[in-house]
Amino acid sequence: MTVNRDFKAILWDMDGTLADSEALHLRTLILVLAHHGVEAGDELHPLIFGKTGREVHALCCERFGLSTDLAAWSAFRARCYIEGARSLEPRPGARNVYRAAKRAGLAQAIVSNSSRMLLEANLNALDLQDPQLVSVSANDVRAGKPEPEPYERAAYLLRLHPNQAIVVEDSPTGALAAIAAGMRVLAWPLDDAGAALFHPAAQIVRSERELAAALNLPSLMTN
Template identity: 30%
Template sequence: MLKALIFDMDGTLVHSDPVHMKAFIEVLSPEGVTIDDEVYRSTIIGRTNETIFASLLPHRSVDEHVAFADEKEAAFRRLALDLNPLDGLIDLLDWAEAQGIKIALVTNAPRLNAEHMLDVLGITERFPVQITIDQVARGKPDPLPYLTALERLGVRAEEAIAFEDSPSGMKAAKGAGIYSFGVLTGLKAEEMLAVGADATLADFRDSGLWNLLKQKSAA
């Protein structure tokens, strides 16, 4: 029986990738690094800042990577002030609350970003369980963040559904044994299915999602 819904944040709760891309451009352009759609998709989406900056600035030290990451996240929070939840999200959260289904956030973003984003979207109180990169030894694609969320929620993998928009996030959710939807805010359906998505959706109004929710909640 369905007992929990677990959401990634960027690209899942909200289509925030354009703002992240703008922040990366702002920070990395002075370093001579070009960030375009292809670089964002292949090198940035779904990855940890540690991995991103090590890849884009291999000649810089680890301490410098941390400083660049902090600058980028500060730029993101400054730019991300006018965002809206993905279509259907609020209805889904309302339904889950009415059904007594638990909600959690699992993100590779730092806690400051998670707090900022949830506040901007007006849904902070909807996520009593929030797993951010600061709280785990290993981020996605490792399944540890999802395993941590399951533990804090007090549910088994087969009692949850996850929502992810990136290959690394999908690998993490599936690695934890969770039925997972690929959210198509940045990638194509075939790309998400190729990395393990059980199904895909454009937004949370998807009829296939609601049919599954009704089926699992009635089990």
Template identity: 30%
Template sequence: MPAGIEALLFDLDGTLVHTDPLHFLAMRGLLEAEGVAIDDATFQAHVSGQPNEAIGRHFFPERGPAEHRAFIERKEARFRELAGALVPLAGVVAFIDRARAEGLRVALVTNAPRANVSHMLEAIGLADRFETVIYGDELARGKPDPLPYRLALEAFGLAPDRAVAFEDSPPGLAAAKGAGLFCVGIATSRSPEALRAAGADLAVADFEDASLRALPMVRPERRRPD
């Protein structure tokens, strides 16, 4: 475990709320209309956690960037229609509130576009919790590139060993580890074993897992002397 943690950096989809089933439904419906079939294995390999431009290139390599963006915008709009009622992952609201009460800084680092982020955070009651939000549709490069996490660290003025990332997918884990972060894998759509194989330093089912109590979630200047 890193010592003296000053910030927690959270992914959104699959980490704060389990949305992969809804993204799968939205993607499957639009792809079927295009004559393209998709199964769960393809979704996990080429959609979940991937930046939108990479998704477009995978399914429609013959199309240009503008067509990819138009397709993804339709998919995200359909996702928001399906995501009328969302439930935060077990323990996450209390976990974030505890961290904030201890003086930690909290950021959201996601590949999701701003419209999805606003919709989801409002639905799960976390719209006012994050000091910094890194939006996927406003980045030069999304996860698995480490840029999103480096920008969050830069916003806080912190070195990587002062923060912990929470992720649920191999692309997100690759981004966090590429930025030098200790990373907790959240096993919503993938097993703890798969997350550890993808680079997670610790893998848990949700934010009620007792393993998270070992994280030193107190800023160094607030620690009591031994």
């Protein structure tokens, strides 16, 4: 059966969208802060959601009066993350949609605000390693999300115009980056409260099946 679509590729965010990794990112932040004598907890999550590691470091230095070096800070967090990533799980339903899109012959790429090291750890944990996979990390661009560069870079590598790609994001920050790049966005928040934070141009999907339907993937919709 031929399926008509108005896009040629799916660009996936990683953390929170494909990987259920937000709790692990928060845990590494709490650990590095404890290492520097700062006690913190879940209250930090809304402040760091969707931000790059560099932005989180700057935020914490300002908030807690720290003067720690970014390189040492990042290395400590990366070690903690790599250890925790061994037990990382995919977001429920996400890998089903990813694999259905692959079966349908759609081009796919992964666009993350995390460093290359952490992105590769996620790919390995989710069994998504592929020599042909296009992926963009914070190390591959000058400006991360919400700037459009990461998504523009992915479209360039796929040899597509930005309007030929559709983006799946769980964060308003990532959605803004994709919208700025001229792409259609499917926003897949964790809850209804999160849905209210997205730009009006983003189309909200609330489940694996709604996501599959928006991507016109009948093989999943009929399972």
